[in-house]
Ligand SMILES: [Fe+2]
């Protein structure tokens with residue numbers, strides 16, 4: 001893992017010095033675990049997506065910050081997450097409380113807002129909605145969502161291949177097609193496991209489906 005981190009440091013940081021500010025903090029926050037590796041993978045995956053679809057340099061930079069920091073609160077236990085959410089006055093509802101895995105993005109966004117004074121609403125929303133998605137996702141939110149599920153460092157290669165099969169940088173609608181595939185797979189997985197489904201995930205899926213049908 002250390003070797004991988006060194007490799008990441010040597011490959012990602014020189015190109016994107018914007019990440020240096022967060023590097024040590026995040027490594028500490030995620031305990032130098034696979035989660036840190038995952039965060040680097042998400043950054044790489046979304047640079048590829050954003051550049052592939054021709055987004056601007058400033059967009060890529062925003063995506064990098066959101067990607068890198070998206071799981072900042074991932075290692076907190078549900079009890080700590082709920083306590084932090086109350087401290088940050090995040091106003092969780094009954095569905096948030098029924099699905100603790102959907103809370104780390106909100107606590108993470110509040111944490112990085114406070115720690116690094118990140119104010120860009122698109123960056124913060126990309127962090128907040130990386131687990132459930134939501135209706136009316138921005139391009140940045142979609143790219144961070146997709147990158148989180150399809151990065152190559154820690155995700156299953158077969159799953160990545162299946163989810164990204166339709167991606168075609170010459171056809172912008174394939175971003176939504178890919179998003180829909182991942183949302184569908186996530187919903188199926190939750191149903192099969194008998195887990196609660198956050199209504200926002202279902203809403204996100206219906207929203208992108210309707211967008212695709214109206215093209
Ligand atoms: Fe996450």
Ligand SMILES: [Fe+2]
Nearest residue numbers: 038070071148
């Ligand atoms: Fe993640």
